[in-house]
Amino acid sequence: xxxxxxxxxxxxxxxxxxxxxxxxxxxxxxxxxxxxxxxxxxxxxxxxxxxxxxxxxxxxxxxxxxxxxxxxxxxxxxxxxxxxxxxxxxxxxxxxxxxxxxxxxxxxxxxxxxxxxxxx
Amino acid sequence: xxxxxxxxxxxxxxxxxxxxxxxxxxxxxxxxxxxxxxxxxxxxxxxxxxxxxxxxxxxxxxxxxxxxxxxxxxxxxxxxxxxxxxxxxxxxxxxxxxxxxxxxxxxxxxxxxxxxxxxxxxxxxxxxxxxxxxxxxxxxxxxxxxxxxxxxxxxxxxxxxxxxxxxxxxxxxxxxxxxxxxxxxxxxxxxxxxxxxxxxx
Numbered sequence: 392x393x394x395x396x397x398x399x400x401x402x403x404x405x406x407x408x409x410x411x412x413x414x415x416x417x418x419x420x421x422x423x424x425x426x427x428x429x430x431x432x433x434x435x436x437x438x439x440x441x442x443x444x445x446x447x448x449x450x451x452x453x454x455x456x457x458x459x460x461x462x463x464x465x466x467x468x469x470x471x472x473x474x475x476x477x478x479x480x481x482x483x484x485x486x487x488x489x490x491x492x493x494x495x496x497x498x499x500x501x502x503x504x505x506x507x508x509x510x511x
Numbered sequence: 512x513x514x515x516x517x518x519x520x521x522x523x524x525x526x527x528x529x530x531x532x533x534x535x536x537x538x539x540x541x542x543x544x545x546x547x548x549x550x551x552x553x554x555x556x557x558x559x560x561x562x563x564x565x566x567x568x569x570x571x572x573x574x575x576x577x578x579x580x581x582x583x584x585x586x587x588x589x590x591x592x593x594x595x596x597x598x599x600x601x602x603x604x605x606x607x608x609x610x611x612x613x614x615x616x617x618x619x620x621x622x623x624x625x626x627x628x629x630x631x632x633x634x635x636x637x638x639x640x641x642x643x644x645x646x647x648x649x650x651x652x653x654x655x656x657x658x659x660x661x662x663x664x665x666x667x668x669x670x671x672x673x674x675x676x677x678x679x680x681x682x683x684x685x686x687x688x689x690x691x692x693x694x695x696x697x698x699x700x701x702x703x704x705x706x707x708x709x710x711x712x
Contacts (some may be wrong), residue, residue, distance in 0.1 A: 399513060411575075412572055412575060412576060413572050414520055414568065414569065414572065416567050417566070417569070418568070418603060419526075420566055421566050421567075421568075421600050421603045421604060421607075422603060422604075422607040422622075424566060424604070425560065425604050425607045425608045425611060427615065428607060428608075428611050428622065429610055429620045430620060430621045430622070430626070431621065431622045432621050432623045434623060434624035434627075434647060434650070434651075435610070435622045435623050435624050435626060435627045435651055437624075437646075437647070438624050438627045438643050438646070438647060439603060439606060439607070439627055439629065441643060441646050442605060442606065442631060442639050442643060443568070444576055445639050445642065446599065446602050446636075446639075447573060447576040447577060447580070447595060447599060448576060448577075448579075448580040449597065450595060450598060451544070451576070451580040451581055451587075452580050452581065454591075455580075455581045455582075455585055465586035465587065465588060466543070466577070466581060466585060466586070466587045466588060466591050467588040467590075468588060468590045468591050468592055468594055469589070471591055471594050471595065471598070479635060480634075480635040480636065482604075482674070482683060483601065483602075483605055483634075484598050484601060487597055487598065487601055488594065492594070500621040507540065511636055
Protein backbone atom coordinates (compact mmCIF):
# COMPACT_ATOMS: atom_id res chain seq x y z
CA UNK A 392 0.00 0.00 0.00
CA UNK A 393 1.36 3.39 -0.91
CA UNK A 394 2.06 5.46 2.13
CA UNK A 395 3.76 8.42 0.53
CA UNK A 396 4.88 9.76 -2.76
CA UNK A 397 8.37 8.58 -1.95
CA UNK A 398 7.70 4.97 -2.68
CA UNK A 399 8.13 3.68 -6.18
CA UNK A 400 5.38 5.15 -8.22
CA UNK A 401 5.52 4.06 -11.79
CA UNK A 402 3.65 7.10 -12.95
CA UNK A 403 6.30 9.60 -12.04
CA UNK A 404 10.01 9.61 -11.48
CA UNK A 405 9.91 12.43 -9.03
CA UNK A 406 10.86 11.64 -5.51
CA UNK A 407 9.53 14.29 -3.26
CA UNK A 408 8.38 13.94 0.27
CA UNK A 409 6.43 17.13 0.48
CA UNK A 410 4.24 15.60 3.16
CA UNK A 411 1.84 13.85 0.84
CA UNK A 412 0.06 10.89 2.32
CA UNK A 413 -2.15 9.98 -0.60
CA UNK A 414 -1.29 7.81 -3.59
CA UNK A 415 -0.75 10.10 -6.54
CA UNK A 416 -1.46 7.50 -9.19
CA UNK A 417 -4.87 6.88 -7.72
CA UNK A 418 -5.64 10.60 -7.68
CA UNK A 419 -4.59 10.72 -11.31
CA UNK A 420 -6.94 7.88 -12.12
CA UNK A 421 -9.87 9.66 -10.58
CA UNK A 422 -9.00 12.83 -12.46
CA UNK A 423 -8.75 10.99 -15.74
CA UNK A 424 -12.16 9.45 -15.29
CA UNK A 425 -13.68 12.88 -15.75
CA UNK A 426 -15.00 13.38 -19.25
CA UNK A 427 -12.91 15.34 -21.73
CA UNK A 428 -9.74 15.22 -19.72
CA UNK A 429 -6.83 14.45 -21.98
CA UNK A 430 -3.70 15.07 -19.99
CA UNK A 431 -2.69 16.39 -16.63
CA UNK A 432 0.61 17.98 -15.86
CA UNK A 433 2.75 17.06 -12.88
CA UNK A 434 2.08 20.25 -10.99
CA UNK A 435 -1.66 19.95 -11.39
CA UNK A 436 -1.44 16.43 -10.04
CA UNK A 437 0.53 17.45 -6.97
CA UNK A 438 -1.71 20.39 -6.28
CA UNK A 439 -4.82 18.26 -6.52
CA UNK A 440 -3.36 15.64 -4.24
CA UNK A 441 -2.39 18.20 -1.64
CA UNK A 442 -5.73 19.97 -1.96
CA UNK A 443 -7.48 16.69 -1.39
CA UNK A 444 -5.58 16.21 1.83
CA UNK A 445 -6.61 19.69 2.97
CA UNK A 446 -10.16 18.89 1.98
CA UNK A 447 -10.27 15.76 4.10
CA UNK A 448 -8.93 17.69 7.08
CA UNK A 449 -11.42 20.49 6.57
CA UNK A 450 -14.36 18.14 6.19
CA UNK A 451 -13.33 16.13 9.24
CA UNK A 452 -12.85 19.17 11.44
CA UNK A 453 -16.07 20.90 10.33
CA UNK A 454 -18.12 17.80 10.88
CA UNK A 455 -16.46 16.98 14.16
CA UNK A 456 -17.25 20.43 15.47
CA UNK A 457 -20.85 19.82 14.55
CA UNK A 458 -20.85 16.64 16.55
CA UNK A 459 -19.10 17.95 19.64
CA UNK A 460 -21.71 20.67 19.91
CA UNK A 461 -24.14 17.95 20.87
CA UNK A 462 -21.86 16.62 23.54
CA UNK A 463 -20.43 13.64 21.71
CA UNK A 464 -16.78 13.34 20.84
CA UNK A 465 -17.14 11.25 17.77
CA UNK A 466 -17.66 11.85 14.11
CA UNK A 467 -20.59 10.09 12.60
CA UNK A 468 -22.17 9.96 9.17
CA UNK A 469 -24.96 12.33 10.18
CA UNK A 470 -22.39 14.95 11.19
CA UNK A 471 -21.06 14.84 7.67
CA UNK A 472 -24.51 15.10 6.15
CA UNK A 473 -25.35 18.11 8.30
CA UNK A 474 -22.11 19.83 7.39
CA UNK A 475 -22.81 19.28 3.69
CA UNK A 476 -26.14 21.01 4.05
CA UNK A 477 -25.02 23.84 6.23
CA UNK A 478 -21.81 24.92 4.59
CA UNK A 479 -21.93 26.39 1.10
CA UNK A 480 -18.56 25.00 0.16
CA UNK A 481 -19.79 21.49 0.78
CA UNK A 482 -23.07 21.82 -1.10
CA UNK A 483 -21.70 19.77 -3.98
CA UNK A 484 -21.70 16.80 -1.63
CA UNK A 485 -25.38 16.87 -0.78
CA UNK A 486 -26.23 14.40 -3.53
CA UNK A 487 -23.93 11.77 -2.18
CA UNK A 488 -24.54 12.57 1.45
CA UNK A 489 -28.28 12.30 1.83
CA UNK A 490 -29.51 12.50 5.36
CA UNK A 491 -30.48 9.12 6.59
CA UNK A 492 -33.90 8.56 8.00
CA UNK A 493 -35.21 5.57 9.84
CA UNK A 494 -36.93 3.02 7.66
CA UNK A 495 -39.99 3.27 9.84
CA UNK A 496 -40.30 7.00 9.30
CA UNK A 497 -39.88 6.54 5.57
CA UNK A 498 -42.63 3.97 5.41
CA UNK A 499 -44.93 6.27 7.32
CA UNK A 500 -44.22 9.05 4.87
CA UNK A 501 -44.99 6.71 2.00
CA UNK A 502 -48.27 5.74 3.58
CA UNK A 503 -49.20 9.37 3.98
CA UNK A 504 -48.50 10.05 0.34
CA UNK A 505 -50.58 7.08 -0.69
CA UNK A 506 -53.45 8.25 1.47
CA UNK A 507 -53.32 11.68 -0.08
CA UNK A 508 -53.33 10.25 -3.56
CA UNK A 509 -56.23 8.02 -2.72
CA UNK A 510 -58.25 11.02 -1.67
CA UNK A 511 -57.73 12.84 -4.93
CA UNK B 512 -32.15 -8.38 -5.91
CA UNK B 513 -32.17 -11.73 -7.61
CA UNK B 514 -28.61 -11.32 -8.64
CA UNK B 515 -28.97 -11.20 -12.37
CA UNK B 516 -27.52 -7.73 -12.79
CA UNK B 517 -25.44 -7.60 -9.69
CA UNK B 518 -21.95 -8.79 -9.42
CA UNK B 519 -18.89 -8.07 -7.46
CA UNK B 520 -16.75 -10.20 -9.71
CA UNK B 521 -13.97 -7.87 -10.74
CA UNK B 522 -13.36 -9.43 -14.13
CA UNK B 523 -16.98 -9.03 -15.15
CA UNK B 524 -16.98 -5.43 -14.13
CA UNK B 525 -13.95 -4.75 -16.20
CA UNK B 526 -11.93 -3.38 -13.36
CA UNK B 527 -9.07 -4.87 -11.47
CA UNK B 528 -9.52 -5.91 -7.89
CA UNK B 529 -7.33 -3.23 -6.46
CA UNK B 530 -9.72 -0.47 -7.42
CA UNK B 531 -12.60 -1.89 -5.49
CA UNK B 532 -12.57 -0.14 -2.18
CA UNK B 533 -15.26 -2.36 -0.79
CA UNK B 534 -17.74 -4.73 -2.29
CA UNK B 535 -20.95 -2.96 -1.50
CA UNK B 536 -20.15 0.19 -3.43
CA UNK B 537 -19.79 -1.67 -6.64
CA UNK B 538 -22.89 -3.68 -5.90
CA UNK B 539 -24.83 -0.48 -5.48
CA UNK B 540 -23.92 0.85 -8.89
CA UNK B 541 -24.70 -2.49 -10.46
CA UNK B 542 -28.19 -2.42 -9.02
CA UNK B 543 -28.76 0.87 -10.77
CA UNK B 544 -27.67 -0.46 -14.12
CA UNK B 545 -29.10 -3.89 -13.60
CA UNK B 546 -31.25 -3.91 -16.66
CA UNK B 547 -28.84 -2.06 -18.85
CA UNK B 548 -25.91 -4.26 -17.94
CA UNK B 549 -22.69 -2.44 -18.67
CA UNK B 550 -24.19 -0.36 -21.35
CA UNK B 551 -22.32 2.80 -20.64
CA UNK B 552 -21.81 3.86 -24.19
CA UNK B 553 -24.82 6.12 -24.12
CA UNK B 554 -23.36 8.11 -21.31
CA UNK B 555 -20.94 10.32 -23.09
CA UNK B 556 -17.40 10.51 -21.84
CA UNK B 557 -17.24 7.30 -19.84
CA UNK B 558 -14.04 5.68 -20.90
CA UNK B 559 -14.11 2.41 -19.07
CA UNK B 560 -16.82 0.17 -17.81
CA UNK B 561 -16.86 1.62 -14.33
CA UNK B 562 -18.23 4.98 -13.33
CA UNK B 563 -16.03 7.66 -11.94
CA UNK B 564 -17.54 7.44 -8.50
CA UNK B 565 -16.38 3.85 -8.13
CA UNK B 566 -12.75 4.80 -7.83
CA UNK B 567 -11.68 5.79 -4.39
CA UNK B 568 -8.55 6.61 -2.50
CA UNK B 569 -7.54 3.91 -0.03
CA UNK B 570 -9.59 4.17 3.13
CA UNK B 571 -6.54 3.76 5.37
CA UNK B 572 -4.97 6.92 3.98
CA UNK B 573 -8.21 8.84 4.24
CA UNK B 574 -8.83 7.63 7.79
CA UNK B 575 -5.33 8.59 8.84
CA UNK B 576 -5.71 12.15 7.61
CA UNK B 577 -9.03 12.44 9.39
CA UNK B 578 -7.60 11.09 12.60
CA UNK B 579 -4.75 13.56 12.54
CA UNK B 580 -7.17 16.40 11.94
CA UNK B 581 -9.57 15.83 14.81
CA UNK B 582 -8.68 16.13 18.49
CA UNK B 583 -6.89 13.16 20.02
CA UNK B 584 -9.83 11.75 21.88
CA UNK B 585 -12.15 11.90 18.91
CA UNK B 586 -13.55 8.75 17.40
CA UNK B 587 -14.67 8.35 13.85
CA UNK B 588 -17.50 6.08 12.85
CA UNK B 589 -16.72 3.54 10.16
CA UNK B 590 -19.46 4.70 7.87
CA UNK B 591 -18.16 8.24 8.24
CA UNK B 592 -14.77 7.14 6.96
CA UNK B 593 -16.31 5.37 4.00
CA UNK B 594 -18.43 8.36 3.31
CA UNK B 595 -15.48 10.75 3.33
CA UNK B 596 -13.78 8.39 0.92
CA UNK B 597 -16.63 8.93 -1.52
CA UNK B 598 -16.66 12.66 -0.87
CA UNK B 599 -13.00 12.80 -1.74
CA UNK B 600 -13.52 11.23 -5.13
CA UNK B 601 -16.36 13.62 -5.70
CA UNK B 602 -14.14 16.53 -4.74
CA UNK B 603 -11.38 15.49 -7.11
CA UNK B 604 -13.82 15.08 -9.98
CA UNK B 605 -15.42 18.40 -9.13
CA UNK B 606 -12.14 20.29 -9.25
CA UNK B 607 -10.93 18.42 -12.31
CA UNK B 608 -13.97 19.11 -14.44
CA UNK B 609 -13.87 22.80 -13.60
CA UNK B 610 -10.15 22.97 -14.39
CA UNK B 611 -10.68 21.00 -17.57
CA UNK B 612 -13.34 23.42 -18.73
CA UNK B 613 -11.06 26.38 -18.29
CA UNK B 614 -8.34 24.51 -20.09
CA UNK B 615 -10.57 23.91 -23.08
CA UNK B 616 -11.72 27.49 -23.13
CA UNK B 617 -8.12 28.52 -23.54
CA UNK B 618 -7.60 25.91 -26.23
CA UNK B 619 -5.11 23.92 -24.25
CA UNK B 620 -5.02 20.17 -23.85
CA UNK B 621 -3.06 19.77 -20.68
CA UNK B 622 -4.42 20.74 -17.32
CA UNK B 623 -1.75 22.65 -15.44
CA UNK B 624 -1.30 23.97 -11.92
CA UNK B 625 -2.90 27.30 -12.76
CA UNK B 626 -6.09 25.61 -13.89
CA UNK B 627 -6.34 23.73 -10.63
CA UNK B 628 -5.79 26.84 -8.54
CA UNK B 629 -8.34 28.72 -10.59
CA UNK B 630 -10.86 25.93 -10.16
CA UNK B 631 -10.29 25.98 -6.40
CA UNK B 632 -11.07 29.63 -6.07
CA UNK B 633 -14.06 29.42 -8.39
CA UNK B 634 -15.58 26.58 -6.45
CA UNK B 635 -15.28 28.22 -3.07
CA UNK B 636 -12.00 26.73 -1.91
CA UNK B 637 -10.06 29.93 -2.26
CA UNK B 638 -8.72 29.50 1.25
CA UNK B 639 -6.59 26.70 -0.16
CA UNK B 640 -5.04 28.79 -2.89
CA UNK B 641 -2.34 30.48 -0.83
CA UNK B 642 -1.18 27.35 1.01
CA UNK B 643 -1.17 25.49 -2.28
CA UNK B 644 0.93 28.16 -3.93
CA UNK B 645 3.50 27.84 -1.16
CA UNK B 646 3.45 24.11 -1.57
CA UNK B 647 3.91 24.50 -5.30
CA UNK B 648 6.91 26.74 -4.73
CA UNK B 649 8.49 24.11 -2.50
CA UNK B 650 7.78 21.49 -5.09
CA UNK B 651 9.44 23.55 -7.79
CA UNK B 652 12.44 24.18 -5.62
CA UNK B 653 12.72 20.51 -5.00
CA UNK B 654 12.84 19.94 -8.71
CA UNK B 655 15.85 22.12 -9.39
CA UNK B 656 19.17 20.42 -9.72
CA UNK B 657 17.63 17.00 -10.00
CA UNK B 658 19.11 15.13 -12.90
CA UNK B 659 16.95 13.57 -15.51
CA UNK B 660 13.68 14.67 -14.06
CA UNK B 661 10.78 15.30 -16.35
CA UNK B 662 8.91 18.16 -14.85
CA UNK B 663 5.82 18.17 -16.99
CA UNK B 664 4.42 19.71 -20.08
CA UNK B 665 2.72 22.71 -18.60
CA UNK B 666 5.77 24.45 -17.25
CA UNK B 667 6.96 25.42 -20.68
CA UNK B 668 3.90 27.61 -21.06
CA UNK B 669 4.28 29.47 -17.86
CA UNK B 670 6.67 32.35 -18.39
CA UNK B 671 5.85 34.03 -15.15
CA UNK B 672 7.91 36.15 -12.82
CA UNK B 673 9.10 32.99 -11.15
CA UNK B 674 10.95 31.94 -14.23
CA UNK B 675 13.32 34.80 -13.82
CA UNK B 676 14.29 34.30 -10.25
CA UNK B 677 17.33 32.19 -10.93
CA UNK B 678 20.02 34.37 -12.32
CA UNK B 679 23.19 32.72 -13.45
CA UNK B 680 26.28 34.43 -12.29
CA UNK B 681 28.57 34.82 -15.24
CA UNK B 682 31.90 36.39 -15.57
CA UNK B 683 32.36 38.64 -18.50
CA UNK B 684 35.52 40.32 -19.54
CA UNK B 685 34.61 43.61 -21.03
CA UNK B 686 36.34 45.50 -23.77
CA UNK B 687 38.47 47.49 -21.42
CA UNK B 688 39.84 44.34 -19.84
CA UNK B 689 37.98 44.51 -16.61
CA UNK B 690 36.08 41.53 -15.46
CA UNK B 691 32.57 42.10 -14.43
CA UNK B 692 30.10 39.78 -12.90
CA UNK B 693 26.89 39.94 -14.73
CA UNK B 694 23.69 38.22 -13.86
CA UNK B 695 22.21 36.31 -16.70
CA UNK B 696 18.50 35.79 -16.51
CA UNK B 697 17.18 32.79 -18.26
CA UNK B 698 13.82 31.15 -18.60
CA UNK B 699 15.26 27.71 -18.33
CA UNK B 700 16.35 26.04 -15.16
CA UNK B 701 19.79 26.71 -13.88
CA UNK B 702 22.28 24.70 -15.86
CA UNK B 703 24.73 23.04 -13.59
CA UNK B 704 27.62 21.58 -15.54
CA UNK B 705 27.71 18.38 -13.55
CA UNK B 706 24.07 17.73 -14.02
CA UNK B 707 22.26 16.69 -17.13
CA UNK B 708 20.01 19.31 -18.57
CA UNK B 709 16.38 18.84 -17.70
CA UNK B 710 14.30 17.89 -20.66
CA UNK B 711 10.88 19.31 -21.20
CA UNK B 712 8.99 16.49 -22.78
